[in-house]
Amino acid sequence: MQETHYILELIDRYLPEITNIIQDINHHPELGYKESYTSGIVNDFLRQSGYLTETNLAVTGIKAKLKEQNDQPNIALIGELDAIICRESSNADKYTGATHHCGHHLQLGIMMAVARAFKESGIGAGLNGNISFIAAPAEEYIELDYRRELRHSGKIRYFGGKQELVHCGAFDDVNAAIMVHSQSNTPYPFAGLVKAGNGFIAEKIKYTGKTAHAAANPEDGINALHAAILGINNVNALRETLRDSDHSRVHYIITKGGDAVNSIPADVRLECFVRSRTTEHIQHILSKINRAFLAGGEAVGAQTEFEGLSGYLPLVCNESVNELYAEKAARFIPKDRIVPIAHFHASTDMGDITHLMPAIHVLSGGVKGSLHAADFEVVDYQAAVAIPAKTIALTLIGLLSDEAAIMKSIIAENPPLLTKSQYLALLDSFFTYPGD
DSSP states (O other), X not given: OHHHXXXXXXXXXXXXXXXXXXXXXXXXXXXXTOOHHHHHHXXXXXXXXXXXXXXXXXXXXXXXXXXXXXXXXXXXXXXXXXXXXXXXXXXXXXXXXXXXXXXXXXXXXXXXHHHHHHHHHTGGGGSSSEEEEEEEOOOSOOOHHHHHHHHHTTSOSOSSHHHHHHHTTTTTTOOEEEEEEEOTTBOSOOEEEEEEEOEEEEEEEEEEOBOOBXXXXXXXXXXXXXXXXXXXXXXXXXXXXXXXXXXOEEEEEEEEOOSOXXXXXXXXXXXXXXXXSSHXXXXXXXXXXXXXXXXXXXXXXXXEEEEEEEEEOOEEOOHXXXXXXXXXXXXXXXXXXXXXXXXXXXXXXXXXXXXTSOEEEEEXXXXXXXXXXXXXXXXXXXXXXXXXXXXXXXXXXXXXXXXXXXXHHHHHHSOOSSOHHHHHHHHHHTEEOTTO
């Protein structure tokens, strides 16, 4: 197909322009549901490329279709708008600590490169289906108090951006999805074909004690900080009961440790994530963890309250789409750097999408240093943007050519793990409030 060669040429042609755009995004990092600058840049690019766009989806999200008509099957190519907090980074926003050491700006570059190349080439007329380009907000599950305020005010229902996009209907006409994410310490062209990954449930824990003068009469107080420390120690005592094969993780931070050193702390708060390979196992571990935190409060006589803040579902990637991606990647990447990855230990709301449709979450190269760390650095935009964009372009063409036979077969053989209504009900069940 002549257009295929032209698309690859276009991706290379526009790489310098797109690199400048995503470097601009990198210098203006924004946290979840606040990505107005980033969203504006992406929207301007898509509109200048000839797309009609839907904006303000899930607060800051964007969606554009290659074809205006609702052709099926429709495959979404997703990029993420938000940044992570890494105050140690020299690139971090001095006020918010936001930085794109998550690599999300690279995803946007990939999405924009494919969108521009497909529109300019005119290849859409020869494809049996459609492509949606979706810029999603709020993938990083952070600033939970801010998101709770948005939820309570009715501005969002769910903390994760793709969850909110599902809720508002942006995925209703989508049958499959593709996304690429940077891999740590991989400065060369690379394709990591993830098979599965952890999900998690987030919660807040609040210990309420009784204040008293810490020196004059500590015996009159109930020390909520001691309760928290005991609870943490109890949780740590349970770690040996977590099986390696379940890939479980439990981690937490103390977000409030008291009000004054010379007063017994009476209000102490934590945020906790419990991760594992299945939703059922996450819930099983969470019950054990909560028992441990509760025991810390009971030991000193403090009240313990739990607030469930939902989380992300485990990642379940489609093997057939992964295999096609690997086949196309071999054109640009040495075969020994196209690597199957059995399990992804972090979490992403792409896991939620994989429960609703066939989808993949591939890891790519071009960066050195670690994700979310100060040493993260993009060193090769060809490897980080152009090669994934070319591979995705060939994958999309393969899925939607010849009456979309491959894509239709994958859809038929892989029914959704959850319907939309089942999925949203499950998310709702993870939200619990003190006194529920």
